[in-house]
Amino acid sequence: MRFYVNVFVAALLWATTAQAQPDRWQQQISYNMDVRLNVQTNILQGKQQIQYTNNSPDTLHEIYFHLYWNAFQPNSSMDVRSRELGTKVVGRNRDGSDRLDWDGRVKDRISQLKPNEIGYCRIQSITLNGVTLKGKEYETIIKFDLPKPILPKQTVSIQTQFEAQVPVQIRRSGRDNAEGVRYSMSQWYPKVVEYDYTGWTPNPYIAREFYGVWGDYDVNITLDKSYKIGASGVLQNAAAIGWGYDKPGTPLKDIAGETRSWRFTAKKVHDFVWAADPGYQHITRKPDNGPLLHFIFKSDKADDANWVSTANECARAYPFMKDLFGAYPWPEYSFIQGGDGGMEYAMATLIKTASLGTAIHEWMHSWYQHLMGTNESLYAWMDEGFTSYGESVVTQYLKGGTGFALADEYRGYIALAKGKFEEPMSTHADHFATNYAYSTAAYSKGAVFLGQLGYVIGDSLLKKTLHAYYDAWKFKHPNPNDFVRVAEKVSGMELDWYKEYMLYTTKTIDYAIDSLWMEDNYTLVRIKRLGEMPMPVDVTLTFKDSTTEQHYVPLNLTYGEKPAESTAPRVVYPAQRWTHREMIIRTNRRINEIISVEIDASQRLADIERKNNKLELKW
Known part of the structure; x- marks a missing residue:
């Protein structure tokens, strides 16, 4: 009962x-950007028109922007931190050598960049409601003190002109990656820092990931007409572009002049990524009741079949993902070859290869980052951990x-x-x-x-x-x-x-089977807690006749019990007090009928010593 x-x-x-x-207020932003990339100099020139609404109850006396690409310069914080961690020994390699704590994608590469290989992002001019602002740069963050504060519920207009140099591919973004993708354009524009219930969150770009303001993006990108683009959002001038954006299988349309403009829009997202290469291929898939999926990759006859297979599998995965995690809320999603591994962005990801596991992992980030938008600097596990859970279950x-x-x-x-x-x-x-x-x-x-x-x-x-x-x-x-x-x-x-x-804490779980004995026609089993983290305990008894019994000992700190998870008979015990390290379960079956006793047969308990979790009896 x-x-x-x-x-x-x-x-x-x-x-x-x-x-x-x-009810938690959120800031609101919209970016209207017009940018031009010179593919000979690798210099990007851009203009931004930003509408920023302060929905907080606070008066804002300053505003911060991210300038991520400034990290890709010798002696930057990212460079120094990477080289420092690379001196730490965290294990042994198979050949017996020291395993150093490098991020293998970065190592000491930033320190070796030449002036034409570094990255930078510079705000050349900025106004707020027509008033020119002066800022102080802190490497990858720039702070502007406001001559007139932004009041609660006030919307302000910000205009910027900026210049950026695309770095040699180092981490996530850059040019000419190992797979030959010309441009991976992530963290490429001056981006307003998130202001939330904790205040401003101006995390410098050292190594990890991102946090942003949800808003709308309208981005016009102009570059050499031979280049093909994959990006966040929905292409607005598909009829003029072709290349499968208008309808499957169409070629890139020939145009007069040397450059072409692509216009993408994205609604209610907190970032925008794009990538460009003349040799890209483009295929699409449309899951039932799901988003249009774009797969954009470098043509390689040896690998094209893998991209097709990954596209098919991603489409097949969506109904399962929707059932387990909720519906994907945007109309499109793009898997774009680029970057240096896999990295998620709004409505798109950069992935190095056609690896299905990587593709699923990055798409799962649409739920556990871009939909939830946790502060990844503070709660990386809510982003990467939940995504890893999803990746493993879906694959x-x-x-x-x-x-x-x-x-x-x-x-x-x-x-x-x-x-x-x-x-x-x-x-x-x-x-x-x-x-x-x-x-x-x-x-x-x-x-x-x-x-x-x-x-x-x-x-x-x-x-x-x-x-x-x-x-x-x-x-x-x-x-x-x-x-x-x-x-x-x-x-x-x-x-x-x-x-x-x-x-x-770093306290761990370790429960052990201590002993079995007969008493008053019952078989008793003593379980001991050896670790410092208490948990509810499931114990499975298996008998010679192949039947089983489930024994469940709740933890008093939960003030409740979980429902039965199988049809096997289950005995529920009074809650174990967390201060007490021993518990005893019992069955009316005789001891010589038992062939095994196992703590957590499901393997979901993160017990650090599973060898003492199972006892097999030979009679």
Whole structure:
């Protein structure tokens, strides 16, 4: 009876949560940009007309812009930080040599750039409501003190002229990458810094990722007419361009003159990316009830079939993604070959190759970054971890795999936790002591956070949590508390303890089977907690006749119980107090009928020592 009551309450809470819409103000921005790229000099000239609305309750006395490409200069903060981390030993390579903590894409390459290879972005002039502003540059951030403040609810008009030099491909953006893509144009324009409930967030560009203001983009790009472009948004002059944007299979239209202009618009996004190359190919796919998908890549007869396969698989994946995470809200999405690996942007991604896993990972960022828009500097795990969770679940579906989809993420996290480099997941992304600790915390432990939450509340309620989170927090920059509160409302359980242990500590989980014995015609099993993080405990007993029993010991800190997750008989025990390290489960089956005892047969518990989780008995 208790099980059915809990399910009813959880369902009611979830329905209520789905309808509730948190009220968190958001700044509003629109960019109208006209830019021209000289493909001989690699210099970009641009003009911006920006409408910025201060929806906060605060009066703004200054405004900040990102100038990302200034990082690609010798002795920049990105350069020095990369070279410093490259001196740290974080393990051993297979040949026995030291494994250094380089970001292999950057290493010391910035320090070697010549003047015509560096990147820069310079605001040449700027006015706000017609008044000229003077700024102070802090490398990749420029600050303008305002002669007249921006009041709450006020909209202001900002005009800029800027110049940028496209750097040699180093990190995410640049020219002439290893695959031969001429231009990968990401983080390429002066971008207004986000102002949120914490104030201005002028994070310098050191290594990690991004945070931005949702708004509308109208971007006109002019360059040599032989170049083909993939970009964020929807091409507005498709009839004049051709090349499959007007209808599948059409060629790039011939025009008089030496240059061509492409106009893209994107609504309610917080960034804009584009890439250009004369040798691009273009194919499209349209999933049922889904967005139009563009695949733009360099023609290579040996690899074209892989791009076609990836295009087909992405289209096949969408209904599953929509069911699990919610509908993709924009009309189009572009997979564009470029950059130096995979990097997500609004309505588009730059990907190095036709790797299906990378394509799915970057597309999943449309949900867990571009739709939610968490502050990636503070909560990288909410971006990369949730995305890694989605990538693993979706790719397993596509491949028809069975077993635990997150096994690799758990192995990565456990290796970090058992070593000496782990730092709390709440550490600012740029301030981890090693790239290794950052990447494993953000990607692997972030995925573990979700996978293990399914263990705590049940996978069925985790799925409902993801949908309720989507409904409540899209376009609102949620933080960890916001996500956990949704999970609490859906599950009817308290989860602050889970958030605190997982985010703010490096304490680990280790439960062990201690002993079995008979007493008063019952078989008793003692379970001990050896680790410092308490958890609810699932124990599976398997008998000689192939039947099983599930034994579930809730944790008192949850003030609730998860629903049964299988049809096997389940025994629910009184909640275990977190201060107590031992628990005893019992069955009326005799000890010599038992062939195995296993803690968490689902593998979702991030126990760092699984060898003591299972006992097999030979009778």
